[in-house]
Amino acid sequence: MLAKLAWNGMKSKRKDYIILLAGLVMSIAIFYMFQTLALNRDFTSENAMISSMQLVFNVGSCLLAAVTFFYILYTNMFLLSLRQQEYGMFMLLGAKKQYIKRLMFVENLLIGIIALIIGIAAGAGLSQLTAELIMGQLDVTLEGYQPFYLPSLAVTLLFFLVLFFVTAVWNHIKLSRLQVLELVHAETKSDQVPQQPKKNIVTITAGILALAAGWLSLIFMESLRELGVFSAAIMTTLGTYLLFSSLLPVITNAMKKKQKWNENGIQSFTLSQLTFRIHSLKKLLATAAMLIALGAGAISGGMAFKNNAENIAERSAVYDAVVHSPTAEEEEILEDITFTEAAEYRYKKGEEYNYYLKEDLEKQRPQIQLTTDNVKRVEADLPDQEGSLEEVEEESASIPNEWSQFLTMTAAEDYSRRPLIVSNALYDDIEAEEQVVFIGKADDFLAYRDQWAKLDELREEKLASSEEVMASTSKYSMYENYNTIATGTVFMGFFLGIAFLAMMASCLMFKVLSGAAKDIPRYEMLRKIGVPKKLLNQSVFKELFLVFLFPALLGITHVLIGMNMFSFIIVNPYYRIWISLLLFTTIYVLYYLLTVKMYKSVVLPEEK
Amino acid sequence: MIDSVVNVSNVSKVYGSKGENQFQALEEVSFSMQEGEFIGIMGASGSGKTTLLNTISTLDNVSRGQIEIAGTTITEMKEQALADFRARKLGFIFQDFNLLESMTVYENIALPLFLQKMGRGRVKEKVQHVADILDIRDILSKYPAIISGGQKQRTAAARALVHNPSIILADEPTGALDSSNAASLLETLQRLNEEHQVSIMMVTHDAYSASYCERILFLEDGQLYKQINKNGTREEFFKNILDEQAEAGRKKL
Ligand SMILES: Nc1ncnc2c1ncn2[C@@H]1O[C@H](COP(=O)(O)OP(=O)(O)OP(=O)(O)O)[C@@H](O)[C@H]1O
Ligand SMILES: [Mg+2]
Numbered sequence: 009m010l011a012k013l014a015w016n017g018m019k020s021k022r023k024d025y026i027i028l029l030a031g032l033v034m035s036i037a038i039f040y041m042f043q044t045l046a047l048n049r050d051f052t053s054e055n056a057m058i059s060s061m062q063l064v065f066n067v068g069s070c071l072l073a074a075v076t077f078f079y080i081l082y083t084n085m086f087l088l089s090l091r092q093q094e095y096g097m098f099m100l101l102g103a104k105k106q107y108i109k110r111l112m113f114v115e116n117l118l119i120g121i122i123a124l125i126i127g128i129a130a131g132a133g134l135s136q137l138t139a140e141l142i143m144g145q146l147d148v149t150l151e152g153y154q155p156f157y158l159p160s161l162a163v164t165l166l167f168f169l170v171l172f173f174v175t176a177v178w179n180h181i182k183l184s185r186l187q188v189l190e191l192v193h194a195e196t197k198s199d200q201v202p203q204q205p206k207k208n209i210v211t212i213t214a215g216i217l218a219l220a221a222g223w224l225s226l227i228f229m230e231s232l233r234e235l236g237v238f239s240a241a242i243m244t245t246l247g248t249y250l251l252f253s254s255l256l257p258v259i260t261n262a263m264k265k266k267q268k269w270n271e272n273g274i275q276s277f278t279l280s281q282l283t284f285r286i287h288s289l290k291k292l293l294a295t296a297a298m299l300i301a302l303g304a305g306a307i308s309g310g311m312a313f314k315n316n317a318e319n320i321a322e323r324s325a326v327y328d329a330v331v332h333s334p335t336a337e338e339e340e341i342l343e344d345i346t347f348t349e350a351a352e353y354r355y356k357k358g359e360e361y362n363y364y365l366k367e368d369l370e371k372q373r374p375q376i377q378l379t380t381d382n383v384k385r386v387e388a389d390l391p392d393q394e395g396s397l398e399e400v401e402e403e404s405a406s407i408p409n410e411w412s413q414f415l416t417m418t419a420a421e422d423y424s425r426r427p428l429i430v431s432n433a434l435y436d437d438i439e440a441e442e443q444v445v446f447i448g449k450a451d452d453f454l455a456y457r458d459q460w461a462k463l464d465e466l467r468e469e470k471l472a473s474s475e476e477v478m479a480s481t482s483k484y485s486m487y488e489n490y491n492t493i494a495t496g497t498v499f500m501g502f503f504l505g506i507a508f509l510a511m512m513a514s515c516l517m518f519k520v521l522s523g524a525a526k527d528i529p530r531y532e533m534l535r536k537i538g539v540p541k542k543l544l545n546q547s548v549f550k551e552l553f554l555v556f557l558f559p560a561l562l563g564i565t566h567v568l569i570g571m572n573m574f575s576f577i578i579v580n581p582y583y584r585i586w587i588s589l590l591l592f593t594t595i596y597v598l599y600y601l602l603t604v605k606m607y608k609s610v611v612l613p614e615e616k
Numbered sequence: 617m618i619d620s621v622v623n624v625s626n627v628s629k630v631y632g633s634k635g636e637n638q639f640q641a642l643e644e645v646s647f648s649m650q651e652g653e654f655i656g657i658m659g660a661s662g663s664g665k666t667t668l669l670n671t672i673s674t675l676d677n678v679s680r681g682q683i684e685i686a687g688t689t690i691t692e693m694k695e696q697a698l699a700d701f702r703a704r705k706l707g708f709i710f711q712d713f714n715l716l717e718s719m720t721v722y723e724n725i726a727l728p729l730f731l732q733k734m735g736r737g738r739v740k741e742k743v744q745h746v747a748d749i750l751d752i753r754d755i756l757s758k759y760p761a762i763i764s765g766g767q768k769q770r771t772a773a774a775r776a777l778v779h780n781p782s783i784i785l786a787d788e789p790t791g792a793l794d795s796s797n798a799a800s801l802l803e804t805l806q807r808l809n810e811e812h813q814v815s816i817m818m819v820t821h822d823a824y825s826a827s828y829c830e831r832i833l834f835l836e837d838g839q840l841y842k843q844i845n846k847n848g849t850r851e852e853f854f855k856n857i858l859d860e861q862a863e864a865g866r867k868k869l
Contacts (some may be wrong), residue, residue: 273733276726283718314681535699536702538731540696540703
């Protein structure tokens with residue numbers, strides 16, 4: 009009988025239960041999603057560029073488990089708040105506490121199990137979808153990734169069953185301690201006085217120190233190695249939590265204290281709502297900041313590996329195209345490309361040497377790459393050849409370094425012949441077919457990927473039919489080779505990034521929406537005393553904007569500093585980082601607007 | 617008439633749209649209220665008191681009829697203009713106080729003035745003025761959660777009063793108060809009415825509360841069926857009201 013009443017009670021709070029279930033399902037789905045990568049060692053070790061990838065996954069698993077743990081605790085508190093008044097009422101009317109406790113326990117586990125079933129199904133679907141999406145975007149197929157992976161399933165089941173059991177027991181104990189009246193009045197008790205934040209210098213200092221330690225570990229990751237991974241993860245997290253819980257109330261309070269802001273229209277309401285709420289929000293916001301850091305960091309990391317291909321190619325050669333005696337077909341392709349610099353050098357092939365025409369070199373001085381970041385135009389004088397071809401060959405070592413670097417590294421089709429520079433007269437006497445090498449630098453290397461690929465293909469065909477043995481590698485093939493190795497890492501970065509961001513979204517949204525019901529009377533009253541809807545709208549936008557702003561700021565700072573971590577393996581980790589940040593910001597803004605919309609639908613229902 | 621603040625003529629209110637099970641909550645209600653009057657609305661539960669007050673306070677629209685407040689016909693106004701009208705011309709006191717617990721008493725009272733973008737100096741002056749009248753000067757910096765029910769309701773009254781509205785509308789303002797707090801609030805309302813010429817319309821189901829008014833309108837099944845005026849002491853008026861209620865009860869039998 010009571011069970012039926014309890015079920016009816018649940019049905020009447022359908023909206024709240026949907027929020028609760030959605031929160032649980034998301035956390036389970038994301039946990040599972042993460043585990044499909046973390047536990048699939050064959051896949052990760054096969055595809056990662058970093059040898060300690062497994063360690064990264066292990067640390068990530070721990071962080072995610074901790075976040076999930078607190079998330080579940082929080083959803084549980086919400087569940088309890090939904091139920092205690094009703095259960096208190098039952099007890100008041102004479103139901104046995106023992107029975108109520110059992111009812112609560114069963115309800116807890118039941119919700120957990122339902123969430124687990126939906127969550128794992130959603131997780132598998134989400135993994136499949138995300139994997140396909142990323143592979144589609146990257147235009148690759150990676151073997152070995154399994155969206156439905158049994159070990160991950162087992163770990164997820166175990167982890168959450170234990171969690172749900174713990175929370176059920178916890179509720180059981182909590183229920184035993186509470187008096188009937190406390191339960192009945194549970195709802196009204198939540199109206200507390202806003203606490204005056206203590207300026208806790210100790211916590212703030214500890215937070216700053218921990219954050220500094222975390223950031224330093226990120227910056228010096230290369231020399232700290234494994235230790236760095238651990239200290240960065242622990243110290244950054246600790247610092248974020250300490251700083252948020254000590255500083256946020258102080259900041260919002262200071263904003264409210266500023267009378268010019270506070271005593272101005274609806275702002276007084278907005279700011280006091282925020283100050284009021286910040287105490288219950290600060291830990292969650294710290295969590296959100298960490299998840300943003302992990303999510304945006306993973307995406308930026310993946311993106312950095314992807315962009316690195318271009319940098320690697322850029323460092324491998326100055327010129328994008330090197331074509332020897334272009335065929336008609338090759339000419340046609342070259343036509344399509346806009347070159348910012350192009351040159352043609354005539355040469356003849358001998359037994360041991362390539363003879364380059366001095367005149368062409370003189371007229372079109374090329375650029376060479378001295379060190380990784382140092383590109384210059386060749387300035388050295390060309391050697392004067394007075395004597396015969398034999399004498400010139402004897403002095404082959406006297407070619408200035410810059411010229412020989414260009415001729416062997418860029419202009420040569422085959423490393424087996426050494427270069428010689430000869431005057432017109434000598435050149436004419438050499439009995440060999442005249443060859444020409446075209447070199448060119450395009451206005452945008454990445455824009456002509458199809459053309460480079462085609463050129464490489466044609467070159468391959470030409471080489472296959474000749475007896476050349478030590479053919480040089482093209483800039484495009486350097487790019488392609490790197491891309492192939494990096495793809496797995498890029499995939500993991502994007503995959504984890506999406507998982508972490510979804511977790512963050514789910515946490516923040518759950519918190520905002522689960523508290524929304526309590527705000528309804530406030531907005532109702534404001535509407536009654538004549539606050540125009542426009543102002544109330546503004547207030548919601550502003551309040552949630554600030555709520556979203558704080559974690560984003562710190563999270564992005566973490567990312568910007570954390571990218572240093574990759575400097576040992578990536579040419580420039582910050583190259584085009586704005587793209588990933590823009591991507592993140594877009595997702596985040598969309599998600600902010602969605603939350604505003606959902607929150608508004610609760611507190612500011614449309615009038616007919 | 618220039619000196620009538622509220623003019624209700626032939627107002628009907630039907631809940632539910634056509635075809636559904638409709639319910640007539642108000643039927644052809646007409647009355648007017650003079651400036652500076654203290655009117656009580658009484659009736660059994662479900663007789664339409666709240667509905668009447670809500671239509672006057674522009675929170676609910678009427679099905680037929682017209683309502684005029686301070687020379688403005690509110691039944692013809694649009695949502696946007698109504699909000700503005702409420703903010704400037706009306707003051708509300710709710711049964712459950714409806715204070716914002718995230719704001720101090722001072723901020724709660726000052727909110728209508730903040731919304732009008734009034735200068736800080738004048739806000740302070742006005743808030744302190746009403747706080748003096750309502751005797752809550754000492755708690756201005758406190759938060760609602762730690763003040764008594766009586767203080768909460770006086771804070772709500774101060775918020776309703778602070779922007780000099782044309783009329784104060786109160787729905788069972790003593791509903792959540794104990795008898796001594798209720799008496800003190802009613803005395804305050806009476807004083808506001810007598811000394812400061814504030815027009816007040818109050819819904820109540822309790823004869824004692826009603827005895828503080830000057831005139832009582834009785835509602836039954838959505839119809840205004842009787843009104844009585846105070847023509848003597850409060851005690852006599854109280855008796856009159858009780859008699860009227862007894863009469864209404866007898867009719868029901
Ligand atoms: N939104 C609504 N939709 C349909 N019917 C309504 C609505 N609001 C009120 N009613 C009905 O209109 C009638 C009058 O309601 P009202 O709230 O005005 O009563 P009241 O006199 O204030 O009663 P009480 O003393 O109990 O507060 C009631 O029968 C009620 O059921
Ligand atoms: Mg009512």
